[in-house]
Amino acid sequence: MAGASMKDIKLRIRSVESTMQITKAMQLVASSKLRGARARMEASRPYMKVARRAIWDIALHNTGAESHYVVRREVKHRCYIVIAGDRGLAGSYNANMFKRIEWDSRDANCCFIPIGRKARDYYARKGAPIITEVERVEGLTLEKCAEIGQRVLDAYDAGEYEEIVLAYTSFVSVLTQKTKLKPLLPLDAHDAPERTSRQMLCEPDADALLKEFLPQYLAGLIYAAACDSFASEQAARRVAMDSATKNAGEMIEDLSLRYNRARQSSITQELTEIVAGAEH
Secondary structure, eight states: OHHHHHHHHHHHHHHHHHHHHHHHHHHHHHHHHHHHHHHHHHHHHHHHHHHHHHHHHHHHSOSSOOOTTTOOOOOSEEEEEEEOOSSSOSTTHHHHHHHHHHHHGGGSEEEEEEESHHHHHHHHHHTOOBSOOBSOSTTOOHHHHHHHHHHHHHHHHTTSOSEEEEEEEEEOOSSOEEEEEEEEESOOGGGSOOOOOOOOOOSSOHHHHHHHHHHHHHHHHHHHHHHHHHHHHHHHHHHHHHHHHHHHHHHHHHHHHHHHHHHHHHHHHHHHHHHHHHHO
16 A cells, blocks of 8 residues: 555656746746836837927927817717737736726627737637738737738727727836836827927817827837737746746655655554564
């Protein structure tokens, strides 16, 4: 009985050791990808700062009529651009995003543009209306983001949606990532940069200028959010795999202790049987 128990424990130790090697390798891969993702994320921010200021200068600081890209309407139809992970094994990274959107989308008819395999699979399983999809966040190009931006802008101009929302995960630190819902259209006044107000005269009018510049601006926002989300995914996976590796190590220690006890018990039993046989 003791021998069978020892064999089972030894097999389990080997199984956990194999899992530990996999989680350790995934942790190293995530750490490597995180360095590149953070560099891309930080490189996208200066452009977005300048683009944001230019867009708001046109939208708010002009002497003409207020742009329809700023005016809020009653929301009956909303489109979400959802950036989630390409893979799992990243803790609650994907689940947190989907829960946040489920809560936010309860009061409107919604359609989705999923970016990332997990987002695509999630909304396909739910049977939700999908406008278009992008399978991978990793390697997402600015050109593809421009296509998405132009598509949602055309739909907004046509009155198909009253609101376009970008859902992504913001990278705060390796240990902290936060889900965010950023309204893209209409432009959110809370997102306007704080600066001295000034009047501007736009030629042609503000709407025409915004229609020209908004596709590039939306493409930049989507690309920057994808960079943020990819860095967040790698950070979440690194933490999850680090935790799994430590748990595996603790499990191996516990199993090794149980194995040694079973082995010691087996040796003691054999000695007792030898001594009892010698006495007879």
